[in-house]
Amino acid sequence: EDQVTQSPEALRLQEGESSSLNCSYTVSGLRGLFWYRQDPGKGPEFLFTLYSAGEEKEKERLKATLTKKESFLHITAPKPEDSATYLCAVLLGGGGSNYKLTFGKGTLLTVNP
């Protein structure tokens, strides 16, 4: 069964303390891997799409990378405003359901000042 697992479930950092979030997946025919940020009471906000192993995307303090089995979201020198839940989702290829996002449970990131 296709599965997306995110770790850790929760992460506390001090401001400026860099770290990484992990998203591992056991799917066949990956068409894309998506990272979203979700603030309390809000919907997921799109951050990045990664399409193939070796690809990297950057936005401000965030950098996403992709291998054949997992993706990392690296956070460099985080600030308190980076506190949120970070969700990873995969989109499968092939016929049938090549539009349906399968999400992990998310990582709750808290950055203390």
Added chain:
Amino acid sequence: GAGVSQSPRYKVAKRGQDVALRCDPISGHVSLFWYQQALGQGPEFLTYFQNEAQLDKSGLPSDRFFAERPEGSVSTLKIQRTQQEDSAVYLCASSFQGQTNQPQHFGDGTRLSIL
């Protein structure tokens, strides 16, 4: 605003009542999705529309759930005879074209509480 708009933001209903949740997608987006998000979980797929056609409703939990998009823009998710297990956040998302790997953009959801 240019984003996905959902209403109401909060809905409280008694068990057994019917509810209707509305989604107004980003203008020009052909594809529309409904997801259900339980507390502490990631969103789970419910149904998918391309224009007015409902191409996939495999994620709808039961036949009490019904979704429509009659004119290919605004969509309504209806839940009949609500049960306590229906309590969740219902998220709507849209994308320019669903059957590609373009990102889906989400609204802020409707938080449904069944008493």
